[in-house]
Amino acid sequence: MGEDSASDGRGSGRDIKLVVPGEALGPAGDRIVGHGVGRRGDLLIATRLGHLCEQGSEVSVVPVKTAYMPRPGDLVVGYIEGMRANIWFIDIGAPFNAILPMSLAPGKVDYGATRDAMDVGTTILCRVQEVDESHSSVVTMKGMGLRKLNSGFVDQVPPHLNAQIIGSKGSMIQMLKEASDCRIIVGQNGRLWIEGEPEGVRLVRDALKMIRETGHAPGLAGRVQSLLDS
């Protein structure tokens, strides 16, 4: 949606028609059912509130909101919600908590010493290792850059707007970093870790607030640029 101009709103191959759950999208024919689309007899129907997207023969709906569904390889910012003798339960903003086993913790942790190593409320940067059929996920902190986050601040955007944040080729996140002079790490789960001078952090948070509130409307990049310039 990045290049849309406000006047016509039609980007290449896209239609920004808003569709509601249950709305008929025409005969199925040999079209491919994409995300947010289902079948009802011979018809394709929208199953999510969002904007219709037809690319080639695939019909999908870009939802106005979506929950974060973890996938292997995702970098995420998590909070420790609880622990047992050999695992931690991590809130990763998904419909269910993830598990961090002792063996995948940073450094060496003794059995029973989980609370001493990382207590409830700790913020961590971790990676989704695997996800099973019931969407239960295991995360790891063994890997480059994965660690406890002891400073800085975590803000949130709804996961479906993550694509806007990263922008085409990471341009929007670059804009934010330059204007604010902050270190920013974008979690796939819609959580961003920000560190820098308080004015910079405030600038990033204001930009994120604008993205949260107006991200569904076209022309986002322009609006964010104006905010950062002022």
Add this chain to the structure above:
Amino acid sequence: MANPLVPGLLRDHLSELADRDERVDGRGQWDGRELTIEVNPLPNAEGSAKVTMGDTIVFVGIKFQIQTPYPDRPNQGGLMTSAELRPVAGRHYEPGPPSPESIEMGRVVDRGIRESGCLDVDALCIIPGEKAWQVIIDCFAISDDGNMFDAFGLAAIVALKNAIVPAERFDVGEDYPLPISLMPIMCSYHKVGGRFVYDASREEEVGGDERIHITLGDDGHVHSLQKGLKGVFTAAEFDEIMTAARQRVSELQEIVNNL
């Protein structure tokens, strides 16, 4: 209401901001969020108000019932305040019986109204010794983004000031406006990042510490005080808060009078 999770970074960040005299949303220490007040949005209540402070949204409805006065106070009616914080108002809420927080909230709002004497319970008599009015203030949360106390307190007094006693419906005479003699207003202050601020957002409440609720009436008269949660504050901090409260109460009274 379940105990919210407090990610460690939030508290540190709030401290950092407080050291620089800043708050998460850019407000000043004593600044309130955007305020809206709607009078009588609820047709089935005898008086009502909707108040929003930032993303906090509450309704208060006034209902009247008839009760039998106590034998030793044959002319006196009653006042009861109830606060409901139902799961509709937040992600962190859990369904169940009224939480200690909601009970405390009802009592704090009640104290502010009752102690001010703005409602003369002796004037609620219908037939001495037999019938008197009971005024019920129902505080109802729709969205919790912090400072529910002040939102309830403000909605309560606005609702009371616009309440009509439903004498006709109960067949005891003609309807008349409930006489409210003054305007008590509650202001709450939370310790966030080591200093007190006004109109804390939920983020600030979750990452903050103790709080204090002050109800002032006309001419700065103090009607009730309540300190909540653990922690200490100094006499100097208290003075600062009282000065801020006097100012804010005066502003809010003006806003309500101009509705």
Add this chain to the structure above:
Amino acid sequence: MHRALRGEFRVFLTVENTECVMKMGGYGDVQMIDEDGKRVDGRGPGDLRPIEIEVGVVPVADGSASIRWGANYAIATVYGPMEAHPRKISRQERAVLDVRYNMAPFSTTDRMRPGFNRRSREISKVTSDALESVVQLELYPRSKIRVEIEVLCAEAGTRCVGLTAASVALADAGIPMTDMVVSVASGKINGVVVCDLNKEEDNYGEADLPMGVLPNTGDLVFLQMDGDLSPEEFQQAWDYNVNAAQAVHEIMVAALADRYGGGE
């Protein structure tokens, strides 16, 4: 249900006020529709009460909608999908829908005491059953989706109003559904079948038929009935509901478009 209530009122009022007994009497005694088919509030037999829907009224929620329907005023919020607490309610293969319908104490003429209420429990259950027919729960195994319906002002048909508001709130929250549920109640007053009963009509009428309809297929996900309807009357009430549901659906879609920009 209605007859039992009227019976109680009759006993009470005979003691207190004979004039009221004459007014209430048995069914058909209260004149609520004239020879031209005009109802007490000016509507024709097939007309809906005025309806306004607003989306996204509770920013802290994942999805929300407010609805004014006649004098009814209700707000629905949705949270989730989220971790299912307590553990015992979670299901391995799909999400659970946790629906709460509640009436605020000031929503009725006589104050409603907060707390456990059988009627609210029943309505929460039938609302949940209706919504489960459309929400694609299998996409979020072991999690929970909360739906909170709060009635702030009640004027007949609150279960329909609540269910309709919940559908809009679920769409706003981005929850996947095969359709949106639309709910309307029709009935009979003074022997005439009418659409969308108001308070007097609900209290003194002879029948009440609330339905939850899927507007794209005409399928039913919610159905209750009280009173007395002949087969023809039943069909008429049914048709009123199905047609009215289409009109209400348009209002729902317009409200969602208003919030998210439906432009082409």
